[in-house]
Amino acid sequence: MDDRKMKHRSPVPEEELLSPDAFLAPEERGLFCQDRPEPVEPSKVKIVRDFCNWAQANSIFILAFGTGCGAIEMRPLFTARYDISRYGMFPRPTPRMSSLFIIGGYASVKTMKRIVRSYEQMQNPKFVMGLGSCTVNGGMYYDSYNTVKRLDHYIPVDAYVAGCMPRPESLIAGFRRIKKLIMEGKAEGANEYAKNFEWYKRNQRRIIKDWNMPEYNW
Amino acid sequence: MEEILKILKDRFDASEPRARRVDLSFITVPADRAVEAVTWMRDHGEFTHLVMISCIDRIEDGVFELIYLLNDPVAYLDIGICVEIGRDDAEMESMHHLWAVVRVYQRELHEMFGIKFPGSPGVDEPMILEGWDDIPPMRRDFDTLEYAERTYYPREGRSTSDPATEMEERSYPLDAGVKLGIKDLARSGYGDKENKTKDRE
Amino acid sequence: MNRELLVLIGKAIASLFLIANYGLILSGVMYKIIARVHGRFGPPVWQPYINLFKLLSMRTAVSHGIMFYLGPIFRITGGVGLYLLIPAVYGSSWLSNFSFSGDIILVLYFIFFGMLGMALGAAESGHPYSAIGVMRGLAQNTASELPFVLAVLALVAQYKTLSITGIVAAQQGGFANWTVFTNPLATIAAMLAFIGMMHRSPFDVHLAPQEIPVGPPTEFHSSYLFMMSFNRAFFGSAKLVLFANLFFGGATSIPELVAKTFLIMLWTVFVGVVFPRYRLEQSVRWLLKVPTLIGLLALALQMF
Structure with a gap:
C-alpha cells in the first residue's frame, strides 16, 4: 500500500521546537555537526533526471540491518530460489553505501533510535520499505507499549508490504513497486524528510525519551 | 523429590507443596528465607540449574509472586520456589552471587515490574526500555492499549479478520x-x- | 615534440578506455559465473556499469577531511599507474603503454601504492571498522606479496632483465618458452599468491560485505565509492595483464590478451567459489607457508 497521499503534516507549534543543543551534553556538542539536512532537487534536465532514476532503480543497495523478525524473510531472497541479484539488488553492510532501507517488521522504540540514526546516514536518493503489518498499523503489536504503529510518522516510507510475515514473493512485488516509483521520480523520501524535518523530529522525540544524539546524524 | 520438599517445609517454613506433575512442584517460601532455601537447593539438593526467574503480578492480593524455577539436571526434577513480596515498594534480596545469569533476570524484573534488588550489579541500567518514564509496563495496573494509543499514532480503519x-x-x-x-x-x-x-x- | 606528447597522451587514453571497459565486463562476467555456480541467475553482465552510474548519480556526499578525499584518488592513481606501466600487448605501439627497462620494480611498488593511500583515507573517516579493515587488508596483502615478489625475483634471475617487455620477449616463440613451462615453481608460487592479491575467497575476509565490517570502504559512499569501484576495473585487469605477461608468454594481439587474462581470472574465480573464507590469521599463515616456500625454492634453483 502506498501512503504517499498522506498530507496532514501540520506545522509544529513553536513551544515544541527545541534547540539542537538541548539534548547533548556540553562536552559532546563540538563533536557533532549540527547542520540541518537540505533538500537536493533532482536535475532539471529531463533526460539526465531519467537516466539517474534508471540507474538508481536498476542498482539498489539494500542496507543489511535486520530490524525485526521480518529480516528472516530477506535471507531467502539472496539464495538460488528467489535470487534478487538479477534485479540488480545487493546487500550492503553500511548505511553509507546503501540506498534502500528495509524495516523488517515491528520497530520497537529502542530499534527506532537505531533506525533513525542509520536512515540519516544514508545518502540522498534513499528509499524505505516497510515490511510486515506491524509497520503499517502495529499489526499484532497494536496494544504493545513498545512498538511504533505507523512507521511513516518517524521516517518517510516509500512502500509498504503488508502481511505477517510477507513471503519473499511479496517482498519482490514490493521491490518492483519501489523500482517503479524510482523510475517515475516519485521516491523523494530524503527531500520529504528534509522539508518536514521539524515534524519528523517532534514525532521521534516523543517516543525516544533519552535522546543522546545530535539533531541529524550526518 | 518428596524428601527435598519435606526438608524445605521443615527447615525453611515453606508451605504445602503444590504438585503439578510427578516431576514438577511449586512451594512457597517466606521472602526472608528464600535466598537460604535456594542456596541450600543448589548446594545440597542437586538442583544446580536455574531455569528462570519469573514474576506474577497478583494485583488482587497486593503481592508480586516471584518464582525461582530450579532444575535437577541428573534426575530431571523441577521445583519452583515461590516468594510473595508486597506490591508497594517491592524489594527482594538479590541472588546474583548464586548464578551469574541472575543479574540479567533481576535487571529485567526491575525494569518490567519495578522490583528493587539492592546490590545486584547494573540493575538500574535500562535493558529494553531506554528512557522509560511511565510506571513499569508489565504491572497489571498499566494499561498498555491506552498507552499505545496515546503514544503511537494509531491508524484509522484498522480491522482484523481471522x-x-x-x-x-x-x-x-x-x-x-x-x-x-x-x-x-x-x-x-x-x-x-x-x-x-x-x-x- | 608537442605533437608527440599529444599522441602519447591520446594513446594512453585509448589504452585506458579499452582496459576500463574490459575490466568492467570482466567483473560482470565474473559475477555471472559465481551466480551460476550458486545456481542463481545472477545480475546482468552490464551490472557494474549501472552500479557506477548509480554511484555517480547520488546527490549528496559527506566528507571527513582532506585525506578522506585523497584516499580514493590514491587508489585510482595506483590502479591507473599500475596499468600504464605494464605492456598490455607485446609489440603494439599503443598498448605497450609506458613500459621501460626496469619497470618491474615500479610495478611491484604500485601494486601496494593504492592500498596505502586507502589506509590513510580510511583512517581519516574515523570509523573503527575502517581501521580494522585496513589493518587486516594490509596484513594479508603483505603476506600475499611475499611469494609474488619471490617468484618475480626468480624470473628476473632467470631472464636477467628488469623489464617486463624483456621478460615477454624472452618467452616468445612457442608454448615451450613460457615461464609456466620453463620455471613452473615460480609460476605455482605466484598463482597461489595471486588469489590473495585479487582478494578472492578464501582470502577476502577484509573486504567481504557479509562480514560485519566491510573493511576499508566502510565510510565511503557516492562518488568516493564510484572511484573505488572504478579502480577495480583498472587494478584487477592490470594485475591479470601482468600475470599473463610474466608467466604465460604475454600477448601479441588483443584477442590473445583477452583469452589469456580471462583464463587466469577463471582460476581465481573457481578457487574462490569452491573454498570458504579463511580467517585473517589462517590466510596469513597459509600464504607465508606454502607459496612462500615454493617461491624460495624457485629462487634458490635459479641462484645455484
Missing part, C-alpha cells in the same frame, strides 16, 4: 451465516452483549 472465518464467509455465505447464528444463540445465555459484537467485528 482467515478461517473470512474464507468461510466468502466461499459458503449461507453455511457460515447459519453457523454464526447457532453460535450466537448458544452464547446468548452468558457473556455480555458488547463483547460479543466486538468479537464479530
Whole structure:
C-alpha cells in the first residue's frame, strides 16, 4: 500500500521546537555537526533526471540491518530460489553505501533510535520499505507499549508490504513497486524528510525519551 | 523429590507443596528465607540449574509472586520456589552471587515490574526500555492499549479478520451465516452483549 | 615534440578506455559465473556499469577531511599507474603503454601504492571498522606479496632483465618458452599468491560485505565509492595483464590478451567459489607457508 497521499503534516507549534543543543551534553556538542539536512532537487534536465532514476532503480543497495523478525524473510531472497541479484539488488553492510532501507517488521522504540540514526546516514536518493503489518498499523503489536504503529510518522516510507510475515514473493512485488516509483521520480523520501524535518523530529522525540544524539546524524 | 520438599517445609517454613506433575512442584517460601532455601537447593539438593526467574503480578492480593524455577539436571526434577513480596515498594534480596545469569533476570524484573534488588550489579541500567518514564509496563495496573494509543499514532480503519472465518464467509455465505447464528444463540445465555459484537467485528 | 606528447597522451587514453571497459565486463562476467555456480541467475553482465552510474548519480556526499578525499584518488592513481606501466600487448605501439627497462620494480611498488593511500583515507573517516579493515587488508596483502615478489625475483634471475617487455620477449616463440613451462615453481608460487592479491575467497575476509565490517570502504559512499569501484576495473585487469605477461608468454594481439587474462581470472574465480573464507590469521599463515616456500625454492634453483 502506498501512503504517499498522506498530507496532514501540520506545522509544529513553536513551544515544541527545541534547540539542537538541548539534548547533548556540553562536552559532546563540538563533536557533532549540527547542520540541518537540505533538500537536493533532482536535475532539471529531463533526460539526465531519467537516466539517474534508471540507474538508481536498476542498482539498489539494500542496507543489511535486520530490524525485526521480518529480516528472516530477506535471507531467502539472496539464495538460488528467489535470487534478487538479477534485479540488480545487493546487500550492503553500511548505511553509507546503501540506498534502500528495509524495516523488517515491528520497530520497537529502542530499534527506532537505531533506525533513525542509520536512515540519516544514508545518502540522498534513499528509499524505505516497510515490511510486515506491524509497520503499517502495529499489526499484532497494536496494544504493545513498545512498538511504533505507523512507521511513516518517524521516517518517510516509500512502500509498504503488508502481511505477517510477507513471503519473499511479496517482498519482490514490493521491490518492483519501489523500482517503479524510482523510475517515475516519485521516491523523494530524503527531500520529504528534509522539508518536514521539524515534524519528523517532534514525532521521534516523543517516543525516544533519552535522546543522546545530535539533531541529524550526518 | 518428596524428601527435598519435606526438608524445605521443615527447615525453611515453606508451605504445602503444590504438585503439578510427578516431576514438577511449586512451594512457597517466606521472602526472608528464600535466598537460604535456594542456596541450600543448589548446594545440597542437586538442583544446580536455574531455569528462570519469573514474576506474577497478583494485583488482587497486593503481592508480586516471584518464582525461582530450579532444575535437577541428573534426575530431571523441577521445583519452583515461590516468594510473595508486597506490591508497594517491592524489594527482594538479590541472588546474583548464586548464578551469574541472575543479574540479567533481576535487571529485567526491575525494569518490567519495578522490583528493587539492592546490590545486584547494573540493575538500574535500562535493558529494553531506554528512557522509560511511565510506571513499569508489565504491572497489571498499566494499561498498555491506552498507552499505545496515546503514544503511537494509531491508524484509522484498522480491522482484523481471522482467515478461517473470512474464507468461510466468502466461499459458503449461507453455511457460515447459519453457523454464526447457532453460535450466537448458544452464547446468548452468558457473556455480555458488547463483547460479543466486538468479537464479530 | 608537442605533437608527440599529444599522441602519447591520446594513446594512453585509448589504452585506458579499452582496459576500463574490459575490466568492467570482466567483473560482470565474473559475477555471472559465481551466480551460476550458486545456481542463481545472477545480475546482468552490464551490472557494474549501472552500479557506477548509480554511484555517480547520488546527490549528496559527506566528507571527513582532506585525506578522506585523497584516499580514493590514491587508489585510482595506483590502479591507473599500475596499468600504464605494464605492456598490455607485446609489440603494439599503443598498448605497450609506458613500459621501460626496469619497470618491474615500479610495478611491484604500485601494486601496494593504492592500498596505502586507502589506509590513510580510511583512517581519516574515523570509523573503527575502517581501521580494522585496513589493518587486516594490509596484513594479508603483505603476506600475499611475499611469494609474488619471490617468484618475480626468480624470473628476473632467470631472464636477467628488469623489464617486463624483456621478460615477454624472452618467452616468445612457442608454448615451450613460457615461464609456466620453463620455471613452473615460480609460476605455482605466484598463482597461489595471486588469489590473495585479487582478494578472492578464501582470502577476502577484509573486504567481504557479509562480514560485519566491510573493511576499508566502510565510510565511503557516492562518488568516493564510484572511484573505488572504478579502480577495480583498472587494478584487477592490470594485475591479470601482468600475470599473463610474466608467466604465460604475454600477448601479441588483443584477442590473445583477452583469452589469456580471462583464463587466469577463471582460476581465481573457481578457487574462490569452491573454498570458504579463511580467517585473517589462517590466510596469513597459509600464504607465508606454502607459496612462500615454493617461491624460495624457485629462487634458490635459479641462484645455484
